[in-house]
Amino acid sequence: MKKISLLGATGSIGWQTYDILIQQPEAFQLVAFSSGKNIEKTREMIDVLKPELVSVQFEEDARALQKVYPNTHFTYGAKGLVEVATHPDSTVLVNAVLGSVGLESTLAAIRMGKTIAIANKETLVTAGHLVMAEARKYNVPILPVDSEHSAIFQSMNGENPKNIERLIITASGGSFRDKTRDELKHVTVADALNHPNWSMGAKITIDSATMMNKGLEVIEAHVLFDMPYDKIDVLLHRESIIHSLVEYHDTSVIAQLGTPDMRVPIQYALSYPDRIPLHNGQRLNLAQIGQLHFKEMDFERYPALRLAYEAGRMGGTILTAMNAANEAAVAAFLQGKITFLEIDETIERVMQAHSNILVPDLETILHVDSETRKTVLAMVK
Ligand SMILES: NC(=O)C1=CN([C@@H]2O[C@H](COP(=O)(O)OP(=O)(O)OC[C@H]3O[C@@H](n4cnc5c(N)ncnc54)[C@H](OP(=O)(O)O)[C@@H]3O)[C@@H](O)[C@H]2O)C=CC1
């Protein structure tokens, strides 16, 4: 029985994790979880899984829930995320919270020796060097949940990393993949949220449309697999059936395939190194699909990917600035304050003005993160 702490339980990844947990009660037990503002889903999860500790975003929600559920302990805010992540009974933290807000709780869980199943890519982008250094120090596994990184992890299984030629990360192309850049001037939020293959949270769906999602994933792959940026490529693959590939020195390419279902990488991170049946999992039928398509990445069409490679190659606080600018710009787009094309422009302006600090400590990262968000708020007003 694995005892689980879950951050971001009410989100797209969190709710799919919940689906896995309720199907496998003999394998997994949820002891603590965090949610944000969604109290209805929070209550459903408490009713079904009866965790010991729950954190919500706001104090007033925690107080109200405490009255309804006297046998559960409630907490809130940033300290609540840390309390959930470090619950003494859990051995695994599933981090599915959105954004760099997940950083401090991840570091705290590593210091408690917990295995980290990480979907929260922004944490690895903003402070990958700190997370991986702590993981090495406390001998803690960081297991990828992001579908591409899970695919790479599975394609490296039993291989010597020194024999890898390059990593190839696949990209669907996002909601606007059949539009030219010129045609993006007047696209709406609803259009951008219409991902062709995956049903995901709003922020990552917009990231997928700008290709910043792939940019974050390139950096995530560099952090998780210690690969230089010139050995990480992105390949357009519109069906999202091949989730990523690893090419070896002898020209062999090993890939992981499957229908687009995030429960597969989530469950693999939970059951690793074992594999267990996926409830209602749809088997891949390649004969029925018939054809798979591939295309070279176009960096002019998707400048956000170019910006991410630039930030990755530079290293330092520019990664934090880029990530925070993206989080704030996407939020502004979702609120109707800026246009779709202004997301990339905002990130580029922030990066151009940034004074980079190499190998930053946690305090510096948190400072750059909050200052960048303020800058973007002022820019989009
Ligand atoms: N969705 C997907 O298929 C994939 C997602 N990922 C990554 O996983 C992470 C989560 O994505 P996704 O599930 O789509 O996101 P969602 O927006 O669907 O969910 C985010 C979760 O985080 C909570 N949350 C948001 N802000 C805060 C905050 N300030 N404090 C506390 N809790 C907060 C939300 O609470 P509430 O809703 O209650 O307000 C919700 O539970 C991201 O890093 C994303 O890039 C990676 C691969 C695939």
Ligand SMILES: CC(=O)[C@@H](O)[C@H](O)COP(=O)(O)O
């Ligand atoms: C499911 C998942 O891991 C997402 O990150 C997905 O990859 C988004 O798709 P694209 O970014 O390839 O459009």
Ligand SMILES: [Mn+2]
């Ligand atoms: Mn992904």
